[in-house]
Amino acid sequence: MNLRLLIAIPCLLLSVSALALDLGQAAPEFTLPELNNGNTTHLTTYKNKVIYLDFWASWCAPCRLSFPLLNALHQKLKPQGFTVIAINLDEDKSKAEQFLKEIPIDFTVLRDGSGEWADQYAIESMPTSFIIDQQGRIQYIHHGFARADISDIEQKIAQLLEKKAP
Numbered sequence: 001m002n003l004r005l006l007i008a009i010p011c012l013l014l015s016v017s018a019l020a021l022d023l024g025q026a027a028p029e030f031t032l033p034e035l036n037n038g039n040t041t042h043l044t045t046y047k048n049k050v051i052y053l054d055f056w057a058s059w060c061a062p063c064r065l066s067f068p069l070l071n072a073l074h075q076k077l078k079p080q081g082f083t084v085i086a087i088n089l090d091e092d093k094s095k096a097e098q099f100l101k102e103i104p105i106d107f108t109v110l111r112d113g114s115g116e117w118a119d120q121y122a123i124e125s126m127p128t129s130f131i132i133d134q135q136g137r138i139q140y141i142h143h144g145f146a147r148a149d150i151s152d153i154e155q156k157i158a159q160l161l162e163k164k165a166p
Helices: 004-017 059-078 093-102 116-119 149-162
Strands: 031-035 041-042 048-057 082-088 109-113 128-132 138-145
Touching: 004 093, 031 109, 048 059, 059 138, 059 149, 082 116, 093 109, 138 149
Parallel strands: 048 082, 082 109
Antiparallel strands: 031 041, 048 128, 128 138
């Protein structure tokens, strides 16, 4: 086996693992445009809130199931300091807009058509979501979505909401 290959394989494995996000780690700070109006939004805008950060795409079947449930959760817990931020990964903005016409929601939807922030968050499946605490740290990572998931998600969010921001 070639010496360069022996060196390259461990380096590649280290670089891949460096991209993975761990629980307790600070959520990567993003700046993205809102889907509906293009206004720029930063993660720090939501400082001192518990955030459900959801990466999704219009072709994602579990996203069609999750959005109405997340919207209800957002409405229920918003007064306590909770918000949902959905980051759309469709290259074609019109596909995301059509999805939201069919499944209207009232939480923030941002656009990452180039996938830059999906890469920063190491997104490998749709949807992938992160629950971020009031200090901006990742407390839970969730891949996929099934109807039964919402009760576990709500429980984790409620626990974080009980801990007030310093």
